[in-house]
Amino acid sequence: MAGAGDALSALFGLQDKFVLVTGSTQGIGKATAKAFVAAGAKVIVNGRRQDTVDSTVAELNSAGLAGSAVGVVGDLSTAEGIASLARQVDDIGALAVLVSNVGIFEVKDFFAIPDAEWQRYFDVNVMSTVRICRHFLGPMLQRGAGRIIIVSSECGVRGLHTMAHYAMTKAAQINLSRSLAELTRSTNVTVNAVLPGPTLTEGVVEYLRGVAEARSVTREQAQADYFKENEPTSLLQRFLTPEEVANTILFLGSQAASGINGSAQRVEGGIIATAA
Ligand SMILES: NC(=O)c1ccc[n+]([C@@H]2O[C@H](COP(=O)([O-])OP(=O)(O)OC[C@H]3O[C@@H](n4cnc5c(N)ncnc54)[C@H](OP(=O)(O)O)[C@@H]3O)[C@@H](O)[C@H]2O)c1
Structure with missing residues (x-):
C-alpha cells in the first residue's frame, strides 16, 4: 500500500524532474535546491565558483534525499555567462522548473548610489531574470508544461529607501513575472513571483x-x-529561515500549485500591512 510520502510525492510530481536554481550555493537558493532534491528532483546547482558549486552538490548528494544534484558554474551577470549556463543545462535535460533566484543587495544611501551601481543592479537582478526566462520559457510553452518561479522581494511592492536600487529591481521582477505568465494562456506552464521578507x-x-x-x-x-x-x-x-522561503518556492514549482499563475506570492511574515 502506498504511504503518505508516496501520495505527497505523486501530488507534487517532481520525481526525476530537472530543476535549475540559479545562485544556489548558499542562502535561499541552496535551501530551495535542497527542498527540490528532497522532493525527488534532479537539481542543477549554480554559482560563480567551482569550489562552492562542488561542495554544495556533494552536500546535497550525501544527505540521503530522494533526488540528486549536479552543478553548473556560471556568472549570470552577463549575457555570455547566461548563454553558457543555458547551453550546459540544455545538455543535461529539459527543465521542468526554473527558479530565477540570483540577486544582489546592499544597504546604501540613495544620494550615494552612482549611475553605474543602478545599472549593475539592473543587469544582475533584472537582466539575469529576463535572459534566463527568455531561454527556458519557449521550450516549456512548446511542451505545454513547466514552472518558473522568480525570487523577488516584498520590498518590490512597498519600496525601501535604504536600498532603493535593489527595491527597483525587485519591483521590475514582479511586473516581468506577470507579463511572462500572460504568455502561458491555456497551458500547464505557470510563472509566479515569490516575495520573501528579511531572511x-x-x-x-x-x-x-x-x-x-x-x-x-x-x-x-x-x-x-x-x-x-x-x-x-x-x-x-x-x-524568516531560508527553508521557510524554500518551502513556498517548492510548492509553486510543484504540480500541486497548478492553479496559481501570474501571482506574487508573499512569504514575508506579514510586513506588508494589507491582506491582499
Ligand atoms: N535574504 C533576504 O533577506 C532576502 C529577502 C527578500 C528577497 N531575497 C532575494 O532572494 C534571492 C537570494 O538571496 P540570498 O539572501 O539567499 O542571497 P545570498 O545569500 O547572497 O546568496 C546568493 C547566491 O547567488 C550566487 N550568486 C551571486 N551572484 C551571482 C552571479 N552573478 N551569478 C551566479 N550566481 C551568483 C551566490 O554564489 P557565488 O557568490 O558563489 O556566485 C549565492 O549562491 C535574491 O534574489 C534576493 O534578492 C532575499
Whole structure:
C-alpha cells in the first residue's frame, strides 16, 4: 500500500524532474535546491565558483534525499555567462522548473548610489531574470508544461529607501513575472513571483555583522534590534529561515500549485500591512 510520502510525492510530481536554481550555493537558493532534491528532483546547482558549486552538490548528494544534484558554474551577470549556463543545462535535460533566484543587495544611501551601481543592479537582478526566462520559457510553452518561479522581494511592492536600487529591481521582477505568465494562456506552464521578507541567509548575516560593528554591539544584538527598529509591521517579528522561503518556492514549482499563475506570492511574515 502506498504511504503518505508516496501520495505527497505523486501530488507534487517532481520525481526525476530537472530543476535549475540559479545562485544556489548558499542562502535561499541552496535551501530551495535542497527542498527540490528532497522532493525527488534532479537539481542543477549554480554559482560563480567551482569550489562552492562542488561542495554544495556533494552536500546535497550525501544527505540521503530522494533526488540528486549536479552543478553548473556560471556568472549570470552577463549575457555570455547566461548563454553558457543555458547551453550546459540544455545538455543535461529539459527543465521542468526554473527558479530565477540570483540577486544582489546592499544597504546604501540613495544620494550615494552612482549611475553605474543602478545599472549593475539592473543587469544582475533584472537582466539575469529576463535572459534566463527568455531561454527556458519557449521550450516549456512548446511542451505545454513547466514552472518558473522568480525570487523577488516584498520590498518590490512597498519600496525601501535604504536600498532603493535593489527595491527597483525587485519591483521590475514582479511586473516581468506577470507579463511572462500572460504568455502561458491555456497551458500547464505557470510563472509566479515569490516575495520573501528579511531572511537569515549568509548575505544577511554579513549585513548584520556590518551593522553590529558600526554600533559596537554583538551580531546577535543587531539581529534582535532589527525588527523593532526597521520592521514594526512584521507580524512574525523575526527573520524568516531560508527553508521557510524554500518551502513556498517548492510548492509553486510543484504540480500541486497548478492553479496559481501570474501571482506574487508573499512569504514575508506579514510586513506588508494589507491582506491582499
Ligand atoms: N535574504 C533576504 O533577506 C532576502 C529577502 C527578500 C528577497 N531575497 C532575494 O532572494 C534571492 C537570494 O538571496 P540570498 O539572501 O539567499 O542571497 P545570498 O545569500 O547572497 O546568496 C546568493 C547566491 O547567488 C550566487 N550568486 C551571486 N551572484 C551571482 C552571479 N552573478 N551569478 C551566479 N550566481 C551568483 C551566490 O554564489 P557565488 O557568490 O558563489 O556566485 C549565492 O549562491 C535574491 O534574489 C534576493 O534578492 C532575499
